[in-house]
Structures are given as structure tokens and as C-alpha cells.
């Protein structure tokens with residue numbers, strides 16, 4: 027089952043309505059709100075936001091595809107990020123990625139079928155001394171090896187290989 | 190007027206012009222790729238770099254955006270400028286080996302094979318098509334999407350955009366010929382953006398014209414008469 031949140035235009039109207047009263051009407055902050063609400067930027071939402079803001083759709087699309095924080099595909103409920111920066115890499119973070127990918131049955135950049143997990147990689151979060159670094163739902167974990175990754179996944183309810 | 194020194198020559202330029210404009214005004218050639226005098230400068234290709242000589246040492250700047258100020262000393266073809274341009278062209282060739290302008294520039298500089306391969310595009314991401322569509326046409330049909338190596342020019346959601354008017358300004362402005370136009374009798378396709386248009390036949394002269402979208406307005410103007 028895919029847990030993709032159905033996009034509801036009336037909800038968006040609420041979101042945009044709030045913004046109208048407040049000071050802040052920047053495209054970025056609206057996109058952030060929508061991303062937080064749906065875990066992705068639904069196509070219809072981008073079209074409506076563009077119209078509402080009077081920004082050409084091409085520009086909204088440009089912004090939506092530029093930033094890592096935005097996704098056009100639904101992201102998982104849990105987001106697992108592994109650092110592949112130089113320092114983490116030489117300490118074996120690639121093995122950690124491989125292990126998690128194997129356990130979840132997805133490639134980096136993908137989301138599990140049930141919409142629970144998204145696996146991503148990034149390049150240096152500035153905590154090199156703690157490498158290999160993994161970030162799960164915003165919490166940093168240091169010195170993660172393949173076995174440690176197993177433990178972290180277990181805490182999230184993943185035992186052995188998923189599906 | 191502003192007075193500056195370019196390649197050892199004192200030249201004058203209109204206040205507010207860039208170093209590139211000042212040079213061209215005085216018939217000093219600086220190569221460019223992403224610059225077009227009708228569009229906002231973008232400073233994306235770095236081919237137009239020049240050496241700025243200051244008491245604190247030399248510096249490379251993009252002449253298409255650097256303001257021509259009084260007393261500037263600029264070299265357009267010094268050793269470090271040539272070196273930088275060569276690297277730029279090699280990298281452009283590595284990313285867009287199919288682009289004829291880049292092949293020609295590389296050949297001029299004696300670059301045969303780039304040392305790395307970064308893609309096989311015919312687009313150099315100069316953004317001229319995007320800026321022309323936005324600034325000249327006002328259609329905003331295309332934009333730069335994604336980031337880093339994945340960056341491309343696309344219409345929103347990478348499907349034919351209904352903002353595209355089929356004007357072909359992008360085709361004209363593209364330095365690499367990456368945007369292909371196919372005009373047959375009753376249809377026009379701008380292939381890179383997957384824009385397809387039906388052309389109508391004029392009932393009077395029999396020629397084809399491309400304005401189906403505007404036709405209703407025209408009808409309104411003419412009071413629903415046949416157009």
C-alpha cells in the first residue's frame with residue numbers, strides 16, 4: 027500500500043489563507059509548509075500556489091526541484107540520511123548505506139513501498155570527527171557501522187530484510 | 190563617462206556599463222557564451238573572465254557583470270585569463286561534447302579530448318533560452334530545473350507547457366542549436382520542450398499562421414465575424 031497523502035485543494039486554501047493574514051508570503055515558506063504537510067509537493071499544489079502568488083509555474087517548478095528539502099515524490103514517514111562525505115566515506119559509510127539499502131530493499135533516493143522509509147545520502151554535515159554519520163528524522167548518530175545500522179533500524183521496527 | 194584601462198589602452202565607457210560593454214564599445218573582443226545584449230547578464234559560463242589588476246594583486250572577474258569603474262585596470266588576454274578560459278572550455282566540452290560552438294572553441298584552443306567526461310549533452314546551460322522566454326517574450330514557459338549535474342532546462346513537470354506560444358525565440362537565441370524546431374505546413378513542434386502547435390490556414394491567402402490560442406480574442410474584437 028502506498029501511503030501517499032491525497033492532496034486536498036481546500037486544505038491548501040487554508041494554508042495559503044493563513045499566510046495572507048501573516049507577514050510572510052514567500053514562495054519558499056509556502057512550499058515548506060506544503061512539503062511538511064504532505065511529505066512532498068503535489069503537482070496540483072504547485073499549480074495552485076503559482077496562480078495564487080502570481081509566480082510563473084516554470085519558476086515555482088525551478089525552486090521546487092532545486093532544493094533538497096523539497097521532493098516531487100512522496101517521502102517516507104522516516105527519513106534516513108547517511109553521510110557520504112570524504113571523512114565518513116573513508117571510515118566506511120558506504121557499507122552503512124549498503125546495509126540499510128539492503129534491509130529496506132530500496133536504493134538510496136528511494137522510498138519503501140509502504141511509505142515508511144526514505145533512504146538518502148548527503149555529502150558532509152560538518153561532524154566529520156564523529157563519522158560515519160547517519161541522521162534519522164533529524165537526529166544525528168555518530169560512529170555508525172553496518173551492525174550499528176542494524177540496531178538503529180531495529181529501533182524503527184525493521185528486523186531483517188523488509189518485504 | 191568612466192575612464193578605465195583595458196589592455197594598456199585608456200578607454201571611455203558610459204557610466205553604469207560593465208567591463209564587457211566598455212570593451213566591446215571600444216572594439217576590444219572578449220569571448221562570451223551566456224551573454225546577450227538584449228538580456229540580463231547571467232554570469233554562468235565564465236568564458237568572459239578578465240584579469241583585474243589591483244595594488245593588492247590580480248583577480249579574475251566575469252566581465253559581463255563587473256561594473257566598469259573609473260581607474261580600473263583590466264587585461265582581457267593575459268596568461269591567467271587564457272588559462273582560465275581554457276579550463277572553462279575543457280569543462281564545457283566534457284559536459285556538452287555535442288555542442289558545435291564548444292567543439293569549435295576547443296579546437297581553436299587546441300583541446301582535443303577533455304580529461305574527464307561529465308555528460309553527453311548538447312546544452313551548455315547558458316540559460317539564454319530561459320531568459321529570452323522570460324524577459325523578451327514574457328511567456329516563462331521554461332526554466333532551469335534540478336541542481337548540480339542533474340541541472341537541465343525544462344518546461345514545468347517536463348511535459349509540454351501551455352505557457353509556450355511557439356514563438357521560437359529560444360531556438361534563435363540558443364548558441365548550440367540544442368532546441369530543434371520542426372515547421373511543416375500545418376504544424377509546428379519545438380522538440381526540446383515537447384511543444385506542438387497546429388497551424389491554421391488563412392481563408393484569404395491560404396498561408397498558415399500559428400495563433401489558435403489568440404483567435405477567440407480576435408473573434409471578439411471582430412464581433413464574431415469569420416477570421
Ligand code: SF4
Pocket residue numbers: 311312313314315316317318319342362363364365366367368
Ligand atoms: S538549450 Fe541552448 S539556450 Fe537553452 S540553456 Fe541550453 S544551450 Fe543555452
Ligand code: FES
Pocket residue numbers: 109110111112113114115149150151152153154155157158159
Ligand atoms: S564527511 Fe560526514 S560529516 Fe563530514
Ligand code: FES
Pocket residue numbers: 220221222223224231232233234235236237238251252253254
Ligand atoms: S558571458 Fe560572462 S559569464 Fe558567460
